Amino acid sequence: MNQNWRGALTRHLLLLLAGSLLLGLLSGHYAWALVLGLSLYLGWALRQLLRLQHWLQRAQADAEPPTSHGLWGEVFDSLYRLQRRDLRQRTRLQAVIDRVQESTAALKDAVIMLDRDGNLEWWNRAAGQLLGLQTPQDSGQPVTNLVRHPRFKDYFERANYHEPLELPSPVNERLHLQFQITRYGDHDHLMLVRDVTRVHQLEQMRKDFVANVSHELRTPLTVICGYLETLQDHSEDFNPRWQRALQQMQQQGGRMQNLLNDLLLLAKLEATEHPSDYQPVAIERLLQSIQSDAQALSGEHHRISLQADAQLMLKGSEAELRSAFSNLVFNAVKYSPDAGEIQLRGWADENGAHVSVQDQGLGIEAKHLPRLTERFYRVDSSRASNTGGTGLGLAIVKHVLLRHRARLDIRSDPGEGSTFTCHFPSSQVVRR
Ligand code: ADP
Numbered sequence: 001m002n003q004n005w006r007g008a009l010t011r012h013l014l015l016l017l018a019g020s021l022l023l024g025l026l027s028g029h030y031a032w033a034l035v036l037g038l039s040l041y042l043g044w045a046l047r048q049l050l051r052l053q054h055w056l057q058r059a060q061a062d063a064e065p066p067t068s069h070g071l072w073g074e075v076f077d078s079l080y081r082l083q084r085r086d087l088r089q090r091t092r093l094q095a096v097i098d099r100v101q102e103s104t105a106a107l108k109d110a111v112i113m114l115d116r117d118g119n120l121e122w123w124n125r126a127a128g129q130l131l132g133l134q135t136p137q138d139s140g141q142p143v144t145n146l147v148r149h150p151r152f153k154d155y156f157e158r159a160n161y162h163e164p165l166e167l168p169s170p171v172n173e174r175l176h177l178q179f180q181i182t183r184y185g186d187h188d189h190l191m192l193v194r195d196v197t198r199v200h201q202l203e204q205m206r207k208d209f210v211a212n213v214s215h216e217l218r219t220p221l222t223v224i225c226g227y228l229e230t231l232q233d234h235s236e237d238f239n240p241r242w243q244r245a246l247q248q249m250q251q252q253g254g255r256m257q258n259l260l261n262d263l264l265l266l267a268k269l270e271a272t273e274h275p276s277d278y279q280p281v282a283i284e285r286l287l288q289s290i291q292s293d294a295q296a297l298s299g300e301h302h303r304i305s306l307q308a309d310a311q312l313m314l315k316g317s318e319a320e321l322r323s324a325f326s327n328l329v330f331n332a333v334k335y336s337p338d339a340g341e342i343q344l345r346g347w348a349d350e351n352g353a354h355v356s357v358q359d360q361g362l363g364i365e366a367k368h369l370p371r372l373t374e375r376f377y378r379v380d381s382s383r384a385s386n387t388g389g390t391g392l393g394l395a396i397v398k399h400v401l402l403r404h405r406a407r408l409d410i411r412s413d414p415g416e417g418s419t420f421t422c423h424f425p426s427s428q429v430v431r432r
Helices: 002-027 030-057 070-106 125-131 150-158 197-233 240-271 283-298 318-334 366-371 381-387 393-403
Strands: 110-114 120-123 165-168 176-184 188-195 279-282 303-308 312-316 341-349 352-359 407-413 417-424 429-431
Touching: 002 030, 002 070, 030 070, 110 125, 125 188, 150 165, 150 176, 176 197, 197 240, 240 393, 279 283, 279 318, 283 303, 283 312, 283 318, 283 341, 283 352, 312 318, 312 341, 318 341, 318 352, 318 393, 318 417, 366 407, 393 407, 393 417
Parallel strands: 303 341
Antiparallel strands: 110 120, 110 188, 165 176, 176 188, 279 312, 312 429, 341 352, 352 417, 407 417
């Protein structure tokens, strides 16, 4: 190709020179003949340039280039080839983009792209159905203006997207959606929204079933336990063989009652997001009362100390907080040998308020810690049956803390003891 245009250029120059020489020979004015030749060549070159400019200006992708000879012909052809290649690449890219858009449009899940400030950039068809986003009106709008739920705003602004968020759809209360946000590129956000109505309904059915069964079992069990107590009061009238059986029946009846009470409490905690009574609760007074209950449970076998900030108050439900802290303290008593020391603490700092229960008991292996707050999870079933626990204590603690925007931190060394700390954010703290 290079050779071609070099040859053409040389040919043109040689022709120009030969023509000028011939004209000079005929006219005797070599200089004027050369000027004339050069002017003619310049005029021709300018005309080709104008044709090129004209072609480029109206350049439709497939318009044929002007025809020309020599160097200019080469230039036109090369430009035309470049243009065709560019067109082919653009068509291929457009096909890829179309396929991606078609496949995301076919998705049942909503896909939404947001910029670093949370303004809508692009979304698929499902986003319109699930969230009611409209093209093009909503483009550039902040997502928090369109999904106006306070929990979504909180979730989006906290920027901690490890766990997904579940909410009802803003356009259809009966749809339940799961929001999952991922950061990408230059702090942009990719938001995936799934319809989890069915899973939500199943979960609700499970909760209702457990709550209903627990409720229905309560009355018959109360009657059975009541009669067992009456029989126990007259145990001397029975054959001694039956006395042990009666005692065991009463003990197991008591365990079942505790289990039902815990299941009902969990069902109640799950039914709403926040406690209905949101009063300031004096932590020192609450811990003092739990301390004396724990002393009674321990039968004075453990040393239970208390150190709490007398000024500290937490916003929340006293009954729920009592239940959570009692579970932690009673566990410390249950899982500590006699003469073990248990420390209750309550304090506040710049991070919020903290309540901790430290024991020098059996401790827990690290592998159990992440699963400890699951329902019925037990480190060692023989340990649990001795203590008569229901396996729901820490699940209740976790739920109560969630409802008070708090979290549970567990540190433990087998054989050394455990520390359970409840961390409350500053927003929950009230100072006297
Ligand atoms: P349980 O009613 O069985 O005590 P929990 O949910 O309260 O159920 O506790 C779950 C498990 O965690 C218990 O079975 C026990 O093995 C372990 N655990 C809880 N608290 C302590 C503690 N202070 N020391 C050692 N193990 C503990």
